[in-house]
Amino acid sequence: MKTYRIATIPGDGIGKEVIPAGRRIMQELAAQDGLRFEFQDFDWGGDYYRKHGVMMPADGLDALRDQDAILFGSAGDPHIADHITLWGLRLKICQGFDQYANVRPTRILPGIDAPLKRCTPEQLNWVIVRENSEGEYSGVGGRVHQGHPIEAATDVSIMTRAGVERILRFAFKLAQSRPRKLLTVITKSNAQRHAMVMWDEIALQVSREFPDVTWDKELVDAATARMVNRPASLDTIVATNLHADILSDLAAALAGSLGIAPTGNIDPERRYPSMFEPIHGSAFDIMGKGLANPVGTFWSVVMLLEHLGETQAAARLMQAIESVTADPQLHTGDLGGSATTGQVTEAVCAKLAALAPAKAA
Ligand code: ATP
Secondary structure (H helix, E strand, C coil), X not given: CCEEEEEEEEECCCHHHHHHHHHHHHHHHHHHCCCEEEEEECCCCHHHHHHHCCCCCCCHHHHHCCCCEEEEEECCECCECHHHHHHHHHHHHHHHCCCCEEEEEEECCCCCCCCCCCCCHHHCEEEEEEECCCEEEEEEXXXXXXXXXXXXXXXXXXXXXXXXXXXXXXXXXXXXXXXXXXXXXXECCCCCCCHHHHHHHHHHHHHCCCCCCEEEXXXXXXXXXXXXXXXXXXXXXXXXHHHHHHHHHHHHHHCCCCCCCEEEEECCCCCCCEEEEECCXXXXXXXXXXXXXXXXXXXXXXXXXXXXXXXHHHHHHHHHHHHHHCCHHHCCHHHCCCCCHHHHHHHHHHHHHHHCCCCCC
């Protein structure tokens, strides 16, 4: 029996509630079908920063390097600047392990009341691929003459041929693996006439390797309207770091709640562990009350299992999640219900038990 080593990093706020719930689900799965997980928990985040002045230790990546995957909660603290919490932990891992493909599936799960009234759940089934290593969030720039009238600040968006090529190739491959084989490449080459023009040119070049994939280009501003007005015209979507960051929050809202949406930060070459996390943040307004929706974490566990090649366990967990979201009694506050994190978690565990493969006599 293969043992998977899983690092858990709850981080801040409700991450400390949803990650133990995710772990509980994985233990339940392991108990049922020949899987074994060895968890190692890391207490990095805002509290660690208060004690040590850093969000994670300098040699933190070494402790994660041999893990098979990472399950991450959230990083964010009302008393610590956002750029410190983000760059000091999550981005350190994403960049340190070259997790250049950020993958965000979006669907309207059964029982979820999504805001698009004219859209059936079948019409909204997207995967957004976000470039996760360069572009607008390269971290290159500077600030001079602080506080003076001549103060200046820059954030330079860096796009490299190698970086653009690899993310577009990943997106075409993903589109090819999905039933509709349909890809939309998001751009802004009308206004940004250097890097985005290169992005468009590389998209055309890479597309020639995938003759069976139908693809089109859409300006990022027009894409927001298209997501609302013609959701069924989209399937796989690829965009730069900033563009996809914004589009995927819109996608999560259109699917019913931020509390449901999952994401994977993937190193497609598998040189390093990939990291899976709910897309919501630390949500300090509801932390410690047992109100957090754990579904975003559970769906992230589905992605983690798929990445490990455990497709049967992943499918079973997704089925359990969907049967729980279908029941309004099991909706948390973000979905208009009053169920607690614990109740949703136990309901998913019970469903998993009911769906468990029959043990050989
Ligand atoms: P951060 O600064 O870490 O990004 P945030 O609190 O500004 O976090 P989010 O946590 O992403 O932003 O979410 C905004 C709001 O959505 C929260 O304040 C919370 O009320 C709600 N929310 C987010 N995630 C969940 C969840 N899993 N369950 C219930 N409500 C949620």
